[in-house]
Amino acid sequence: xxxxxxxxxxxxxxxxxxxxxxxxxxxxxxxxxxxxxxxxxxxxxxxxxxxxxxxxxxxxxxxxxxxxxxxxxxxxxxxxxxxxxxxxxxxxxxxxxxxxxxxxxxxxxxxxxxxxxxxxxxxxxxxxxxxxxxxxxxxxxxxxxxxxxxxxxxxxxxxxxxxxxxxxxxxxxxxxxxxxxxxxxxxxxxxxxxxxxxxxxxxxxxxxxxxxxxxxxxxxxxxxxxxxxxxxxxxxxxxxxxxxxxxxxxxxxxxxxxxxxxxxxxxxxxxxxxxxxxxxxxxxxxxxxxxxxxxxxxxxxxxxxxxxxxxxxxxxxxxxxxxx
Amino acid sequence: xxxxxxxxxxxxxxxxxxxxxxxxxxxxxxxxxxxxxxxxxxxxxxxxxxxxxxxxxxxxxxxxxxxxxxxxxxxxxxxxxxxxxxxxxxxxxxxxxxxxxxxxxxxxxxxxxxxxxxxxxxxxxxxxxxxxxxxxxxxxxxxxxxxxxxxxxxxxxxxxxxxxxxxxxxxxxxxxxxxxxxxxxxxxxxxxxxxxxxxxxxxxxxxxxxxxxxxxxxxxxxxxxxxxxxxxxxxxxxxxxxxxxxxxxxxxxxxxxxxxxxxxxxxxxxxxxxxxxxxxxxxxxxxxxxxxxxxxxxxxxxxxxxxxxxxxxxxxxxxxxxxxxxxxxxxxxxxxxxxxxxxxxxxxxxxxxxxxxxxxxxxxxxxxxxxxxxxxxxxxxxxxxxxxxxxxxxxxxxxxxxxxxxxxxxxxxxxxxxxxxxxxxxxxxxxxxxxxxxxxxxxxxxxxxxxxxxxxxxxxxxxxxxxxxxxxxxxxxxxxxxxxxxxxxxxxxxxxxxxxxxxxxx
Numbered sequence: 145x146x147x148x149x150x151x152x153x154x155x156x157x158x159x160x161x162x163x164x165x166x167x168x169x170x171x172x173x174x175x176x177x178x179x180x181x182x183x184x185x186x187x188x189x190x191x192x193x194x195x196x197x198x199x200x201x202x203x204x205x206x207x208x209x210x211x212x213x214x215x216x217x218x219x220x221x222x223x224x225x226x227x228x229x230x231x232x233x234x235x236x237x238x239x240x241x242x243x244x245x246x247x248x249x250x251x252x253x254x255x256x257x258x259x260x261x262x263x264x265x266x267x268x269x270x271x272x273x274x275x276x277x278x279x280x281x282x283x284x285x286x287x288x289x290x291x292x293x294x295x296x297x298x299x300x301x302x303x304x305x306x307x308x309x310x311x312x313x314x315x316x317x318x319x320x321x322x323x324x325x326x327x328x329x330x331x332x333x334x335x336x337x338x339x340x341x342x343x344x345x346x347x348x349x350x351x352x353x354x355x356x357x358x359x360x361x362x363x364x365x366x367x368x369x370x371x372x373x374x375x376x377x378x379x380x381x382x383x384x385x386x387x388x389x390x391x392x393x394x395x396x397x398x399x400x401x402x403x404x405x406x407x408x409x410x411x412x413x414x415x416x417x418x419x420x421x422x423x424x425x426x427x428x429x430x431x432x433x434x435x436x437x438x439x440x441x442x443x444x445x446x447x448x449x450x451x452x453x454x455x456x457x458x459x460x461x462x463x464x465x466x467x468x
Numbered sequence: 469x470x471x472x473x474x475x476x477x478x479x480x481x482x483x484x485x486x487x488x489x490x491x492x493x494x495x496x497x498x499x500x501x502x503x504x505x506x507x508x509x510x511x512x513x514x515x516x517x518x519x520x521x522x523x524x525x526x527x528x529x530x531x532x533x534x535x536x537x538x539x540x541x542x543x544x545x546x547x548x549x550x551x552x553x554x555x556x557x558x559x560x561x562x563x564x565x566x567x568x569x570x571x572x573x574x575x576x577x578x579x580x581x582x583x584x585x586x587x588x589x590x591x592x593x594x595x596x597x598x599x600x601x602x603x604x605x606x607x608x609x610x611x612x613x614x615x616x617x618x619x620x621x622x623x624x625x626x627x628x629x630x631x632x633x634x635x636x637x638x639x640x641x642x643x644x645x646x647x648x649x650x651x652x653x654x655x656x657x658x659x660x661x662x663x664x665x666x667x668x669x670x671x672x673x674x675x676x677x678x679x680x681x682x683x684x685x686x687x688x689x690x691x692x693x694x695x696x697x698x699x700x701x702x703x704x705x706x707x708x709x710x711x712x713x714x715x716x717x718x719x720x721x722x723x724x725x726x727x728x729x730x731x732x733x734x735x736x737x738x739x740x741x742x743x744x745x746x747x748x749x750x751x752x753x754x755x756x757x758x759x760x761x762x763x764x765x766x767x768x769x770x771x772x773x774x775x776x777x778x779x780x781x782x783x784x785x786x787x788x789x790x791x792x793x794x795x796x797x798x799x800x801x802x803x804x805x806x807x808x809x810x811x812x813x814x815x816x817x818x819x820x821x822x823x824x825x826x827x828x829x830x831x832x833x834x835x836x837x838x839x840x841x842x843x844x845x846x847x848x849x850x851x852x853x854x855x856x857x858x859x860x861x862x863x864x865x866x867x868x869x870x871x872x873x874x875x876x877x878x879x880x881x882x883x884x885x886x887x888x889x890x891x892x893x894x895x896x897x898x899x900x901x902x903x904x905x906x907x908x909x910x911x912x913x914x915x916x917x918x919x920x921x922x923x924x925x926x927x928x929x930x931x932x933x934x935x936x937x938x939x940x941x942x943x944x945x946x947x948x949x950x951x952x953x954x955x956x957x958x959x960x961x962x963x964x965x966x967x968x969x970x971x972x973x974x
Contacts, residue, residue: 146965151972162958234904265847272850336905357967424970
């Protein structure tokens with residue numbers, strides 16, 4: 145049931161207390177939080193820095209603007225509604241199409257048909273702050289719905305798989321791909337039941353997956369092997385993640401990216417308190433890699449150089465099956 | 469660097485807290501255990517007399533130095549008399565005076581004391597007494613006795629013992645018999661003994677006091693002999709010559725003078741009554757602290773009105789609850805709703821008691837949650853929805869109270885003590901988690917909150933801890949120090965040892 149702290153320490157595992165105390169509080173100054181906590185600001189900064197982000201169709205900032213919703217999406221068939229200050233993927237609604245008969249009912253990523261009024265209610269919930277971190281009034285973003293790259297077709301159940309890269313002091317430290325499942329309701333969040341699979345930083349190949357802190361080899365819904373997928377555009381992904389640090393100045397950062405079929409990798413959001421499950425998905429402790437980055441850290445290194453260093457240094461041994 | 473600050477600050481807080489604690493405990497005598505009681509004796513002397521035609525002046529010897537006892541308070545009850553305390557040769561004297569009085573009069577003087585072994589005889593060393601002027605033939609008798617006793621003794625103590633044995637001998641020699649010829653009372657006896665001791669240049673005096681035991685309606689003062697050996701006062705039983713003092717012997721006055729003198733009155737009667745009470749040791753420590761004019765006492769919560777004390781005895785336990793919650797969350801890793809919600813629930817448990825607390829809380833949250841799901845369908849905005857949940861919670865509390873009252877279960881009434889706003893927020897948070905992350909997460913966090921609340925309740929309900937914190941609020945500084953240290957704890961949480969077990973041994 146339990147292992148000794150010594151074993152975890154030897155494996156270089158980072159714990160929540162250490163993450164909060166030594167990294168988040170030390171490296172992430174409070175004043176920079178809005179840059180990642182408010183997705184509207186993140187998007188603005190990323191666009192200004194010339195990074196690829198999903199196109200923003202519209203922002204609904206108060207209850208009065210909720211009625212603008214139908215005008216914003218009048219020409220659109222698919223889009224995503226998300227709270228600007230949401231956390232953990234809460235409150236995100238993915239609309240993949242419209243009912244062929246009725247123009248005012250939308251089909252969600254899980255196949256359910258909903259009325260425009262229901263979506264409007266959801267938006268007003270977002271605006272009133274139900275999903276915001278602090279419970280304060282929020283904005284709802286309506287943006288491009290990513291059509292994910294076919295490389296993930298076999299290992300996703302609805303929803304959009306995304307790639308989470310932990311960036312430590314500007315250097316990508318660890319990465320995983322998060323695959324939606326039926327249980328996660330199409331959301332790519334591990335605590336909601338998505339499968340996470342570590343990515344070897346050098347080869348861009350996926351490792352075995354993790355579901356609810358347990359190692360899995362197959363996707364629970366599709367049955368396809370999770371390990372061994374080759375992530376396309378890997379260099380670009382690592383470089384974008386590294387530039388996420390330049391944009392936010394947060395020393396301990398999670399960058400979430402998606403790979404669009406047409407537009408390639410895009411930054412979806414960034415996170416100042418990225419979770420620790422990525423360690424299980426990679427079967428590697430973060431502390432070890434963080435220590436290595438501290439060794440090779442150079443303040444003047446550019447994003448490209450930092451991405452290259454990460455690719456050179458961090459290669460996970462491939463392990464597809466684990467004995468317990 | 470920050471680490472050092474935290475350690476330094478924690479150490480400082482802990483040292484300050486523990487020092488004040490140690491001072492109050494060891495020096496001022498505040499009790500660390502609950503219900504520590506000390507015997508307090510109240511001795512009341514009542515003086516009755518018939519008033520004469522003119523002005524009246526009453527003098528009463530009252531306790532001055534009381535080895536083995538400390539005074540808590542004293543007071544006098546007398547109608548229309550002026551009252552003052554003077555220092556005479558035998559110690560303090562209370563004086564009552566009135567210009568005119570009619571009929572029988574009664575004056576009371578009352579003193580409350582408690583036993584304290586540390587209260588020593590702090591009298592100054594008396595000078596050698598001058599040789600008393602004694603007439604013949606007594607002088608020769610005294611000289612002979614002194615010479616004989618001196619032969620048979622080594623020091624002051626043995627001299628006194630030997631002298632008393634001689635004086636008490638059943639078949640006294642002619643010299644002793646001569647000296648005892650006009651001795652009628654024990655006081656006379658002790659007076660002549662002090663005279664003989666004075667001839668031997670030994671400071672001695674008569675003491676009068678009471679053996680304090682339980683309740684005495686009519687206590688008779690007992691005369692004893694006090695002898696100074698150059699170092700300290702020693703006590704001798706005048707009737708046996710043994711050096712001892714009865715247990716709980718409270719010295720009322722010293723010297724040969726009569727206890728009371730009344731000018732302008734007649735038919736004087738003095739009686740003493742002793743009453744033993746058990747007083748909270750805290751109260752006594754406070755008096756003592758006030759006596760030593762310790763400013764710390766101003767920090768004592770016992771000086772507050774009783775109702776406020778009751779409030780604070782509960783409030784002061786909240787830091788303990790917070791500490792328990794901190795340990796369970798940051799060291800064990802239990803998931804719970806809201807930061808302080810479990811502590812507030814634990815506070816409510818104090819009133820409802822544990823079993824009913826858990827039952828009522830679960831019932832309230834379950835009912836509230838189901839109604840919250842109905843509200844979800846109405847698509848209300850957040851603030852109105854929260855208000856609706858709050859109103860529903862209040863309604864549910866009322867309902868539970870009414871139903872349980874009807875069923876004759878009075879414990880159900882205590883549901884009203886739950887913090888309704890906190891419960892509403894819990895229901896709201898739980899329903900959001902339920903929707904977003906599924907029932908498993910919601911129930912896990914709900915059960916986690918309950919576990920934390922129960923643990924906090926258990927610790928906050930420890931009687932000795934409550935007493936300790938209430939009597940020594942400075943211990944909260946130590947709690948603060950622990951909390952600060954915990955704030956820099958970067959080790960693994962207990963549940964992480966299970967969560968990351970797949971990574972171990974890699």
